[in-house]
Amino acid sequence: MLKLIDVIADEDDRPVTLEELKKHVQAADFSDDDSQLEIFLDAAIDFVASQTALTLRRSTWRVDRCDWWSGCLNVLLTPARDVAIKYLDAAGATQTVEADLYHWERTKLGTVEIRFLAAFTSPAVKADTFNAVQLEIEAGFDEDPNQTGAGDDPELIFPPRARQAVLMLAASWYRNREASAEAELKVVPLAAAALMGQLRVYR
Template sequence: MRLTLVTEPSEPAIGVDDVKAVLSLHHGDHDAMIEGLIGAVTRYLDGPGGILGRAIVNQVWRLELESWPDRIVLPVEPVASIEITWFDAEDVEQTLGSEAFEIIESGPAARPVVAWNAGVTLPGLGARMFPVRVAITAGAADGASVDDGLRQAMSLLAAYWYENRGAVSAGQAQEIPFGISAMLARYRVML
């Protein structure tokens, strides 16, 4: 199995003005730094490798598999759409029709799963190492569509990192304040 980010989000979930509002900052002297912090917060939280384990804003991931599994556990959510392709014996990429499968949302404690519909016979595969590909489009449609609670937690975290630029601040020995961690906890995918 191999997972690759194909298309990054076209926009962030929060902007410089969101963080500046938390900081009560009214000048533009540090806008570039705040923009960098927004990127750092996003990379820290976003995608299957982020601490939330989910896509925040619309992005495309490619999952490559060595064979047809009994089912496919999707490694990123929330899923907007998927496209399944495979390489045949002539090494030509083919598309599996959407009538062959369904996405089962397994609930808050589990990842979405692709299940094959009854009576489906999966086609033969070519000799490639990863002949099965699943393109997963996941995340909110745009930054404005991200849940307000998550947007607020991201703004607070970027503001906290702005105010506490060292690894540890005087009197605090925590990476993220407990309040922000509590806000983020409801968005974390539990495996």
């Protein structure tokens, strides 16, 4: 099971900024609605992430296993940035697998593929434990890849279509915040829906 264990990016590191949204809704000249805009912006980022299966905010996820595996293990998480493998030894102490004993890569299907190299010897793990082996995967895009050293990796650049979908959604909710019916607030702009459809990672 894939679990979110840490959100690395804080509010100031949103992939779409409050300033961008304020400009989009023509509210750049006043700050009275900033708190509401931030709520809509965070909701829009999370909604686009849920509809596309993309990890829009930099975060760390964990996969727990009861034992080692052979061949390739695929985890749906896009885009992966780094993978660490830990395990509980027979005595229950946490150990870390050296990075040169396994290989990981992103696939065209939106997964991260992880496999052990020939030098790996599968050390004994704590018996009857659901999380005896723990994969920690850092994922997410960069607002400015040059600031994190990821500037040479185009797959980590925040997709322009995702940015536009977030702005459209947040703007729609902001402009219709006085809607009289709950159903009106659930309407997703057709253009935003189309953009999310193009970005969706199919399972």
